[in-house]
Amino acid sequence: MGLSIGQVAERTGLSVHALRFYEREGLLADPVRRESNGRRVYTEDDVDWLAMCIKFRSSGMPLDTIRRYTDLVRQGAGNEADRLELLRSHRAAVEAQIRDLENCLAVITHKVTIYEEHLADGTAYCLWVPPEQQTDPAAW
Amino acid sequence: MGLSIGQVAERTGLSVHALRFYEREGLLADPVRRESNGRRVYTEDDVDWLAMCIKFRSSGMPLDTIRRYTDLVRQGAGNEADRLELLRSHRAAVEAQIRDLENCLAVITHKVTIYEEHLADGTAYCLWVPPEQQTDPAAW
């Protein structure tokens, strides 16, 4: 039933180093149980929790904030409003990030289009001919 | 017509430190011109170029890749296909990033919804009562 750190690494995609690091950093709801010999034994819940941490991380939540969330959960019932606030503000941050990326994407796509046209109609190699065009931002 | 580093910092939102750093790192198409006293004089084109760099950066392109792109542009006409490839692969990376974020967003929104319901119907403070629920991932 219990999982070794290696198995958890395999399932989560985190390295064993990262798993120990996350634990030291207080990102796990409770310090992982140990066998008599001191080895870590993870539960499925631990893996689920880690999966959530990974979602948080990969959406840009700093470890510090994950730790704050973890602390709230560890403290138990009574602070659900705080957790909600943290989640909501992260959601807003993610939404902002997506908007920002979409904006960047539009710019990049525009540039891709310009280059595709240049290359398709063979004008690419003429760009340098009229010196003025060398500094035309569209040709960057 | 020329802009001081301070003015460029103000327009771009980059710090003067970052501007000098970017220049040292070779992110500017040409090393910025200087006044006789050694002070940098930026053109509007420099600002446009920086704006593009900022788009690249904020969509996750590493400085290293921006430098490679800059090098291509600096080399002049003839390598448009390389530039296009770089742009396309970055576009793909940005699209992947957006998909990933949207996935995370769904998870976070789901958690927000759960907490909102808990708080709305007053079950929040009862979560700890039956011990089994203490480890229910939905209550995290």
Added chain:
DNA sequence: ACTTGACCTAGACAGCGCTCTAGCTCTTAG
């Protein structure tokens, strides 16, 4: 003359998030 403020260079330092090393213990297989 003096102060202020913007600028300069070179290079040290910082924060984040891991990653790796050294030196050890245990367990298991051959």
Added chain:
DNA sequence: CTAAGAGCTAGAGCGCTGTCTAGGTCAAGT
């Protein structure tokens, strides 16, 4: 009996992206 392989701790190191400091120049205002 031994060697391999997984795990352990403490702590050093790293890659990236800036940020800041020290020590200096220069121009303008008072």
